[in-house]
Amino acid sequence: MLPKTGFEMDRVLQYHMGWRNEQGEALDTPEGQGKALRPALCLFGCHALGGDWNKALPAAAALEFIHNFSLIHDDIQDGDIERRHRPTVWYLWGPGKALVSGDAMHCLAYQTAMGLKEKGITQERALRVSQSLVESSLAMIEGQCMDLDFENNLTISQNQYLDMIRRKTGALITCSVQIGALLGSEDPSHEEAFIEYGVRLGRIFQVKDDMLGIWGYEHQTGKSAGNDIRRRKKSYPIVYALENARPKARNEMAAIYQKKSLSEGDVENVLAVLEECGARRQAQSLIEAEASSGLRSLEGLPLHAWAKQEAEELIDFLVNREY
Amino acid sequence: MLPKTGFEMDRVLQYHMGWRNEQGEALDTPEGQGKALRPALCLFGCHALGGDWNKALPAAAALEFIHNFSLIHDDIQDGDIERRHRPTVWYLWGPGKALVSGDAMHCLAYQTAMGLKEKGITQERALRVSQSLVESSLAMIEGQCMDLDFENNLTISQNQYLDMIRRKTGALITCSVQIGALLGSEDPSHEEAFIEYGVRLGRIFQVKDDMLGIWGYEHQTGKSAGNDIRRRKKSYPIVYALENARPKARNEMAAIYQKKSLSEGDVENVLAVLEECGARRQAQSLIEAEASSGLRSLEGLPLHAWAKQEAEELIDFLVNREY
Numbered sequence: 001m002l003p004k005t006g007f008e009m010d011r012v013l014q015y016h017m018g019w020r021n022e023q024g025e026a027l028d029t030p031e032g033q034g035k036a037l038r039p040a041l042c043l044f045g046c047h048a049l050g051g052d053w054n055k056a057l058p059a060a061a062a063l064e065f066i067h068n069f070s071l072i073h074d075d076i077q078d079g080d081i082e083r084r085h086r087p088t089v090w091y092l093w094g095p096g097k098a099l100v101s102g103d104a105m106h107c108l109a110y111q112t113a114m115g116l117k118e119k120g121i122t123q124e125r126a127l128r129v130s131q132s133l134v135e136s137s138l139a140m141i142e143g144q145c146m147d148l149d150f151e152n153n154l155t156i157s158q159n160q161y162l163d164m165i166r167r168k169t170g171a172l173i174t175c176s177v178q179i180g181a182l183l184g185s186e187d188p189s190h191e192e193a194f195i196e197y198g199v200r201l202g203r204i205f206q207v208k209d210d211m212l213g214i215w216g217y218e219h220q221t222g223k224s225a226g227n228d229i230r231r232r233k234k235s236y237p238i239v240y241a242l243e244n245a246r247p248k249a250r251n252e253m254a255a256i257y258q259k260k261s262l263s264e265g266d267v268e269n270v271l272a273v274l275e276e277c278g279a280r281r282q283a284q285s286l287i288e289a290e291a292s293s294g295l296r297s298l299e300g301l302p303l304h305a306w307a308k309q310e311a312e313e314l315i316d317f318l319v320n321r322e323y
Numbered sequence: 324m325l326p327k328t329g330f331e332m333d334r335v336l337q338y339h340m341g342w343r344n345e346q347g348e349a350l351d352t353p354e355g356q357g358k359a360l361r362p363a364l365c366l367f368g369c370h371a372l373g374g375d376w377n378k379a380l381p382a383a384a385a386l387e388f389i390h391n392f393s394l395i396h397d398d399i400q401d402g403d404i405e406r407r408h409r410p411t412v413w414y415l416w417g418p419g420k421a422l423v424s425g426d427a428m429h430c431l432a433y434q435t436a437m438g439l440k441e442k443g444i445t446q447e448r449a450l451r452v453s454q455s456l457v458e459s460s461l462a463m464i465e466g467q468c469m470d471l472d473f474e475n476n477l478t479i480s481q482n483q484y485l486d487m488i489r490r491k492t493g494a495l496i497t498c499s500v501q502i503g504a505l506l507g508s509e510d511p512s513h514e515e516a517f518i519e520y521g522v523r524l525g526r527i528f529q530v531k532d533d534m535l536g537i538w539g540y541e542h543q544t545g546k547s548a549g550n551d552i553r554r555r556k557k558s559y560p561i562v563y564a565l566e567n568a569r570p571k572a573r574n575e576m577a578a579i580y581q582k583k584s585l586s587e588g589d590v591e592n593v594l595a596v597l598e599e600c601g602a603r604r605q606a607q608s609l610i611e612a613e614a615s616s617g618l619r620s621l622e623g624l625p626l627h628a629w630a631k632q633e634a635e636e637l638i639d640f641l642v643n644r645e646y
Contacts, residue, residue, distance in 0.1 A: 008472060073426065077418075077419045097468065099399065100400075103426075104465070107457050108461065111457045123450055127446055138430040141427045141430065148423070
């Protein structure tokens with residue numbers, strides 16, 4: 001499915017996608033694959049509105065490639081040596097090769113989307129899909145940049161945080177359902193409703209991810225519990241606590257977050273502050289409120305019963321997932 | 324001209340383009356700008372074939388952005404702290420910010436190209452331009468990847484080397500004249516002739532660049548003489564010498580190229596080997612042969628006298644440039 005680029009780079013990209021092992025051997029059963037959330041959303045959007053999801057496949061693949069390009073680059077930036085229980089690309093091939101491989105994956109995404117023409121999609125729509133992919137990719141990168149800016153900032157408000165994740169994670173998720181709707185229906189109001197639904201999904205997805213980064217279990221998420229605290233990530237529960245914990249607890253937490261590296265005792269202390277100020281409860285009620293809004297946004301649409309049910313189950317999955 | 328992305332990233336990108344200083348202040352006179360070779364080639368191709376070059380501006384800008392995205396990432400990879408007499412982006416803002424800024428510039432290139440629609444270019448052509456940009460960008464990245472693979476290889480043939488630069492540098496230069504021709508003429512034979520011309524330009528450009536990297540002068544190129552030897556780059560004269568020097572000289576050179584870091588004496592020795600085996604003469608005659616072929620490829624075209632003259636002067640400039 002990944003177009004051939006030639007040379008070792010193919011092997012690197014196919015390794016990252018879980019289709020080859022690090023020796024370059026093709027795998028019968030892919031390993032370390034992601035949830036393929038974005039392509040699923042795209043195909044669902046198209047199918048739910050009565051379109052032929054087969055025609056949306058190039059766009060769905062493009063979305064997954066954009067997501068994976070960003071993961072390859074993120075892993076370099078964060079110095080992560082493992083993703084989905086496998087060594088990361090930069091760790092195996094070095095940061096230089098990982099940098100260009102990520103760039104190649106970024107190109108392949110747009111190239112793949114151009115395959116829409118061969119699926120009988122009009123040029124006007126194919127161009128709109130390309131434009132949406134580029135714009136959401138750019139928004140995602142802006143979000144990554146804001147996230148980097150937040151690293152040395154202890155006074156981020158919840159609103160600033162939600163604005164950042166709307167770009168960093170939300171943009172591509174929203175784009176996924178939007179493109180699906182665009183390819184499945186000619187009615188612009190359908191596209192708008194799906195955009196609204198996508199914005200909610202994005203927020204639920206990221207805040208849940210933040211919760212799992214703190215309270216998740218390693219064997220399920222591929223990350224260790226408390227991991228995001230250890231790395232001093234300013235995820236939603238932390239931002240909430242820094243805004244809402246009692247002054248003494250807040251100051252203690254701020255001091256911990258200014259350290260170069262954290263002890264296990266520090267991690268325990270932060271976990272205690274989060275518990276005390278209700279950060280976990282707040283995160284959970286935020287995603288539940290978003291879930292209700294997300295479902296409401298689809299109410300006016302002419303969806304079949306199965307599609308309504310899928311849309312609900314998808315939200316339920318994102319709200320309750322443990323990995 | 325660079326579309327707004329928001330946040331500090333804009334400042335970083337505009338700094339790289341030479342439009343702002345490192346404090347983020349807008350500059351009346353841009354500093355450290357490149358030669359803008361690719362946009363010039365694109366506008367020339369369009370104008371030479373009787374098209375309105377104004378309409379090609381979004382594509383011309385996109386080409387320059389793709390080139391600059393690759394420079395931002397190259398500088399991280401190579402650890403270069405200076406480009407065009409100014410500190411590099413990663414050196415000022417760190418590799419993480421430079422990585423995402425380069426990614427953003429990559430997106431902005433495709434986004435800018437979509438402005439062709441507003442210039443009255445048909446959707447079919449706008450899509451072909453986007454496709455060509457993505458494909459040449461991918462080829463460029465493949466070339467970078469091959470170049471990385473060559474680093475630890477002392478037995479690269481001239482043909483392998485020429486294949487690598489056809490991608491790494493040639494693809495985007497060829498794409499520049501091709502897109503110009505595509506926007507300037509409806510005759511596919513014109514596009515083909517310009518592609519052939521572009522392939523020659525690309526080769527001349529890179530081999531000349533290789534010569535300047537070894538025998539250029541710092542105040543003219545922004546790079547110090549012998550610089551590419553010091554960095555053990557496998558540029559064309561080196562590849563030629565490793566293939567053609569007498570065995571003793573070849574072995575000496577191979578030994579030097581396997582060292583972790585080179586002394587000034589090593590650099591002098593390599594320069595002597597290059598001189599002795601005629602690597603400089605060979606590089607010069609290669610680019611002169613390419614110059615003749617390049618001019619021949621335009622012979623059958625209905626170009627005005629001014630355009631023929633420009634095409635010749637451009638080749639002369641690339642063959643003889645000192646910076």
